[in-house]
Amino acid sequence: MNAPSEFLDYGPDAVLMAGLTGRNWRLADYVQRGGYDALKRILSERIPPEQVVAEVKKSSLRGRGGAGFPTGLKWSFMPRNFPGEKYVVCNSDEGEPGTFKDRDILRYNPHALIEGMIIGGYAMGCARGYNYIHGEIWDVYERCEEALREAREAGFLGKDILGSGFSFELFNHHGYGAYICGEETALLESIEGKKGQPRFKPPFPASFGLYGKPTTINNTETFASVPWIIRNGGEWFANLGRPNNGGTKIFSVSGDVARPGNYELRLGTPFATLLELAGGVRGGRRLKAVIPGGSSMPVLPADVMMATDMDYDSIAKAGSMLGSGAVIVMDETRCMVKCLLRLSYFYYEESCGQCTPCREGTGWLWRVVDRIEHGKGRPEDLDLLNSVADNIQGRTICALGDAAAMPVRAFIKHFRDEFRHHIDHGRCVVAPYQ
C-alpha cells in the first residue's frame, strides 16, 4: 500500500471520510469513530427492515455509481417474500476515467462499506453479499479481505449476528481488467464466472440478478453512506445537501489542477469552491473545459462550469451529468481533439463486443477522431461523427454505447471551431499537452 500523506484532507465538509489518516482503517479505529453503531442499533432494537428502507428513502441518497438513481427506491424493489437466496452486491469496480473515490473508501474506510452492506442485506432480506473490486487495485483487495476477516471475527458477519438471529455473509470478488464490469449486469455475469457482458434489461436485477436471484447492486460510496444515514437519521443526511440531492458526495478531481485528489462536499456546493479546494488550475493557467461526472459524461466549457453547482440536478441543467462525481479539469493549453481521441480510444478498447452499434461504432468513432488529430480530417467528418454517435446512442444493450457517444457529441458541440481548425489546417490551435 502506498504511504498515505500525513493527513488526508477531504475538505471541511467531509462526513464519510472525516478523521481519516490513512492508517486508521482497522475495525477498532472505525468503532472508535462510531462505526457499527448503526448496525448494532438496528439489530438490538429490532428495527423492521421496511423502516430501514424508509430511512434511506428519506435521506434522498442517490446512487453514487453514475446514474444517480434514488437508493431507497431501488431497495424497495427487492421482492419481500421471495423464497430462496437474495443478494446484495457492491460495485467497487471503479474504472471510469477520472474516478478514484471508491479506492479511498476501500483502503481507508473499508468498514463503512461493510457496515453499509450488512445493513443493506438486513433491509432487503439478503443473507449473502459480494463486493466486486476493480482488478488493478490488488493491495486494496487484500486490505478488504483483511477487513472482512476482522468483521467476521468481531461477529458482525456470519451466522446470528450479535445474537439477533440475522445472518449475513460477505465476500470480495476481484476483477481482472475490464471497465465494462462496472456496468451492473456485466458485473453479475463476471461474478458468475463469465465474460463481463451486460444483460438485456428487463428483467432487472431486482427480479433476475446474481445466479438468477433477486439482487440489489449499489456503488461503494452509496453503501458507505448508509451507516451515517442510520446513525443520524435520513433527514439529517438529506439536509447536508439539497432537496432531491441528499448528503455529501466525494468528488475525484483530476487533470490540470494543483492538487488532484478526492474532496467530499455537500451536494450543491459551487464548482468554484471545489476547484479552489483542489488548488485551482495548475500553474495559474486559465480553465478551458471540465468533464464534471466521469469520462462518459458530456464535457462543459469553463464558463458554464464556473456558474454551476455540484449536484445532480444543477449539472443536468448545465447540460451534463454528475455521474460518478469525477471532475476532469482541462486548462487552456489542452487540445480538445487530442483529449477526445484518448477518450474515444478508451471506449473502443473497453467495448465488450456483444452488441453491434457499440462493437462497430466505437472503433469507427475512434478512427475518425484519430484521423482528425493526425491531420487527415475531412470537412464532412464532424457530421459523420455526430451521425455515428447518434446511431450508437440509445440503441445498445448497455449504457457504454451512450458513454462512448456522448463525449463525442459534447466535444464537437462546445469546441466545434477547434475541431474545424484541425481539419482545415491539419494541426492544433493550441500546443499539444505532451
Added chain:
Amino acid sequence: MLSNDSLAKIDAAIAKYPADQRQSAVMAALAIAQDEHGWLSVPLMDEVARRLGMPPIAVYEVASFYAMYNLGPTGRFKLTICTNLPCALQGASDAAAHLRERLGVGFGETTADGAFTLKEGECMGACGDAPVVLVNNKRMCVKMVPDALDGLVAELKAAADRGEGATGAAEAKEASGR
C-alpha cells in the same frame, strides 16, 4: 501443472460461492494460475477448466476478455502504465514516453533481456495519483514521474537479474527475439 499451494488457493476461492457455482471462481483460478506460471498456456487453462467443471472454451472466453490475463509469455516484470485522459493530463504521456525510451520497447513489447514487458493500460481507478504504473498486475506504483520511473526500472532490473519476477520470462525473451 498447478502446485498444491495454488490448488489450495483455488479451493479457497471456490468456497466463496454457492456450492453449485464453482465457475464463479474462474477469474480467481486463472489469476492464481498466472501467478504461478507467468502466463496462461493452453494446458494450464485446460486444467482450470477441469478443476471447475467448465468447458475449456468458456475458460478461454474469460481469459481473453479480461485485460490482465497474459495469454502469452511476458517479461519478468510486466509494466502497465495508464495513459487515459486524466492521467495523461497529469504527466502520464510524458511518463509513458520516458518508459518507452528507457526500455527501448514499444507498448506490447518485451525487452531483449526478457526483463520487462511494457503495456498501455486503461483507467486503474487511481487517477489522482497519476502517473500510475502497475507491476505484474499487483504492485501499484503512483506519482511515477521520470525520476521515480528510473528508480523503479533499476530496482526491477536488479531483481530480474537475480531471477526474480514472473517465470515464463525465458519464453518471452525467445518470443521477443523472433
Added chain:
Amino acid sequence: MPEGLLNIEVDGRAVQVPHGATVMDAANKLGVYVPHFCYHKKLSIAANCRMCLVQVEKAPKPLPACATPATEGMKVWTHSEQAVGAQKGVMEFLLINHPLDCPICDQGGECQLQDLAVGYGASASRYDEPKRVVFHKNLGPLISAEEMTRCIHCTRCVRFGQEIAGVMELGMAGRGEHAEIMAFVGSTVDSELSGNMIDLCPVGALTSKPFRYAARTWELARRKSIAPHDSLGSNLIVQVKGPRVMRVLPLENEAVNECWLSDRDRFSYEGLDSEDRLTAPMVNDGGTWREVDWQTALERVADGLAGVVAQHGGSALGVLASPQSTLEELALAARLARALGSENVDYRLRRCDVTADGDGARWLGMTVPDIASYDRILVVGSFLRGDQPLFAHRIRQAAKKGSRVLKLAPVDDDWLMPIAARAIVPPSQMATTLAEICVAAAEAAGVPAPAATADIAAAPGPAARAIGRELAAGTRRCVLLGALAEQHPEASQLHALAQALADLTGATLGFLRDGANAVGADLAGARPRGAGLPAHAMLSDPRRAYVVLHAEAEFDFASPPVARAAFERADLVVVLSPWRTGTAYADVLLPVAPFTETSGTFVSGEGRVQSFRAVVAPKGQARPGWKVLRVLGTMLRLPGFDADSSEAVRDSVLPADVAARLDNRTPVAIAARTAQEAGVERAADVPAYFSDSLVRRSPPLQQTRDAQPPLARMHRSLLEGLGLVEGAQVRVRQGRGEAVVKAVADAAVPPGVVRLAAAHASTCGLDGLTGPIRVERA
C-alpha cells in the same frame, strides 16, 4: 405467471399474446416481419445484433423486438421512421467490417445479411477505414470457418452449442471489435449435431465444408425426402444439381426433427458417389467378377434360387435385409422368401434373442414431442447420442425443463444432460439390476414387487434404489429400451422386466429402435413366422442360399464372423446393394438404389409413415430395390409381384390402422436367474458413423472424431491390472475371433467391462456385441 392474454397493437393491428411473450412473438403472430439476426425461435434471447429495433409508444428510444416483453395496451411500430432509421443504422454498422464478397461467398443467395442489406443498407459506404480481418479457423471436417471475417457476432452458434447440443464447443473470445468466434485453441467442433450451426449462421462465416464451392444455391433444385439412418425419421430437403445430390438440409417439421438435423442425416449423402458404387449387375464366375446385363444377372439369380429350393426345400433359403431398407423392399423380399417356401426372412440382423417379439411392431410408445411430458425417463441400454442424436436432444430439452433422466447401461457415456440417477453395470448384470429397480420402485411406492422380480433381486443395491425412488416419486414415467437392450443376449428378459417395471409404476414402455425402418420392417412382415428362423439362427445354422438386402456381413450383423462363414459356405449368395460389397462371399451383386434414387417408405419409431420419392435418377444401371425384387418375383412366376408402383406395394402391406399394429407387450415371463461370474465383458456400441452402409462411405463423416478407429475403453484399474499403459495395443479375443486395438483408460466404463465399438473393420472379427472377452497385451 398471470393468466389471460395481453392485448397489443403492432403496426396498427391488434393481436393477443400470452404473458411472457415478446414484441417479436406478437409480430410473428401477425405475420409482420421484423428484421433480425441473433433472434432464433429455438435459442435463448441475446438481443445483441440490434437489427430488430422497433418503435414503442412512450419509449424514449427504439427497443429490440426480440427481447422486449409485450405489455397490456402496448403500441408498436415496426416500420415507422424511427424504427427503420434505427434498423438502417444497425445495418450500416454490420456492413462496415463485413467483406462485400457476396459473388464468391458460399452463403450468397441464402444470406440473411445480403437479403436485408438490400432493404436496409445504404448504396455507398461512409466507412473507409481499414476493415477488420479475422483469421480463419479449423473446426474439423464438417464446418468450414475459413471466412470468419464475415461473422456478425450474433452468437447463434455459441448458444446452439450451450443450449441445444449440450456442449459448448464454440465461444466468443476476446472483446470489443476483437471478439472472435472460435473453438478452444486446437480444438474442433465434435458434436453430433454440429451441422445445425451452419444453418443457424445467418451469414457465410460457418458454411458446410463438404459443400463449399460445390454449387451456387440458386442452381439447386430442392426435393423432399426422409432421413434413412435412425428411427426419428427426420424430414429432409435434398438439394440436387442434375444427377447429383449436392447438399442435405432439414425440412422443418416441429413434430419430428423441428428445424434440426443430426450430422449423420446431414452429411451421409457424401457417401452416395463413393468409389465403390455398384453401377451394373455383377456375377462371380469362379472367382472373377464381371459386369453383366440385368437380364443375365437376374436369370442367374432366379435359376439359382429355384435350384436351391427345388433341391433342398424352401427352408434352405434365408433372406436378410437391413432395417435401412424401405418398406416396399422389405415387403417384396419377404414375399419372395415366402413364395419360394421359406419363412426365413429377417431384418433384425444385430439381434440374437428375439423371443420376446410379439406379433405387433415395437415402437417408441409415444409421439416424439410427447417425451417432454414425462417427468421421469428411464433409458435402458442405449448409447443415446450415437444411436438417436436428435431424440437425445429431445430428452435433453426435457431434462432442462425439469424431467429427471435415469440410466441403466453398461457404460456411462456422456449424454450431455443431467442424469438424476444411474446404474452402470456389466451387460450380464443388466437384467438383475432391472429386477432390482422393480423391487426398489415397488418398495418406494409401498406396493408389493412382482414375485418374479423379488426372487431375482432380494436386496437392491444403492444405484437401483436411487432409480427406484426416482420412478416412484414421478407422476409421468416412461421406460425406454435402447438398441443395446434389444441386441442383448438376454433381450427378452430385459423386455419382460421392463414391462413389469412399467406395469408396476404405470410407466409407458417404449423402444428406441435401431435403423430407420425397423417399425416398417415389422409391418412389412419381414420377420419369420412359425418355424421360420430369425437372422442369427439362419447364420449359425447355415442355409444353402441367401438373399442379402442393403447389409454387409462385416458390419451389420450381431456376429460378423458367423455371418461371414455362413455366406462363404452357401451355394448362392445374392447381394442387393448400392455398393460393390460382399465380393468375398457373394455370387451375384445387384445394384439397387440408395434412398435418394428410389421412391419408398420409412415408418419411424413413433409409427409415422413417411413416403418419399427419388430425388435423382439411379446411378448407372442401378434400379430401385422394389423394382428389382418385383422383376425377380415375376421371372420366378411367383404370385404377388404385379404392383406397378412403390405406392401399390406399400398399400398392399400397410395396414389401414398402423397404430393398431404397434404393440410393446411381450408374453415372455420373467425367468429365474443365477448370478454368474462373467470375467471381463464386452459392451459394443455401433457408433453413429459406422451404423449403415451409406454413412460408412461418407468421407467427411469418416474424418470426424466420432468415426476414429475403435479403442478398447476400460477402467483404469483393468488397464493397470493388465500391466498396460494408455494407448498400448491390446489383443481382444471373443469367441473364435480377435481384434488388435489400442487400449485407453475411461472412467465412464466400469471395472469388468471393455467398451469396444462394432461395425468397424478392425473389430469385425469379434463374435457378438456383448459377452465374455479376453484382453491381453498385443
